[in-house]
Amino acid sequence: MARFQHMLRLAIPGFGGFLAIWLAFGIGEATRLTLVMAPFGATCVLAFALPDSPLAQPRNIVGGHVLSTLIGLCVQTAAGTHAWSMALAVGLAIWIMQLTKTVHPPAGADPLVVMVSGADWSFLFSPVLLGSALIVLIAWGYHRLSKARYPKQWR
Structure with missing residues (x-):
């Protein structure tokens, strides 16, 4: 019985991730907006399985995605897409996220x-800004229902 309870506890964050991505697709279809991108799967791991982590807080989720995408768009616009420009954009994103605590x-x-x-440039709004904000809102509601405190801080 204890093993079953443990397995069930481990499944709960997975259900949160399922719910977030499923709702994002559903809302996206209803509004004709793209609200999902591949990195959001990893965001769900943090938001639902590790909600106490500083990396899972709203400022980090939304700010990190928006800033990193903005950097990617700027580098792509200025230099095009090459191995060196992609590497530069990732390096700059890491640096800027550290500087801004996101x-x-x-x-x-x-x-x-x-x-x-x-x-x-529309990618910055949809899926990045809207999708990351939606994941935060779903995680907030999900954790409230489970009596967990999320987020630990909004800013």
Whole structure:
């Protein structure tokens, strides 16, 4: 019985991640907006399995994704897409997230997503800003229902 309870406890964050991505796709279809990108899967790991982590706080999730994507878009616009420019964008994203105290490891992939996909500036709004904010809101509601305190801090 104890093993089953342990397995169930471990499944709960997985259900949170399922719910966040499923709702983001559903809301996206209803509004004709893209609200999901690959790094959001890793964001869900932090937001639902490690909600106490500083890396899972709203400032880090939204700020990290927005800043890293912005850097990817700027580097892509200024230098094009090359191995060196993708590496530069990732390095700059890491640096800027540290400077702004918005470190969010999944956001380190955002410049690569931008540059490999050839994303345009609208990508910053949808899926990045809207999608990351939606994950935070879903995580907030989810953890409130489970009586957990999330976020530890909003800023």
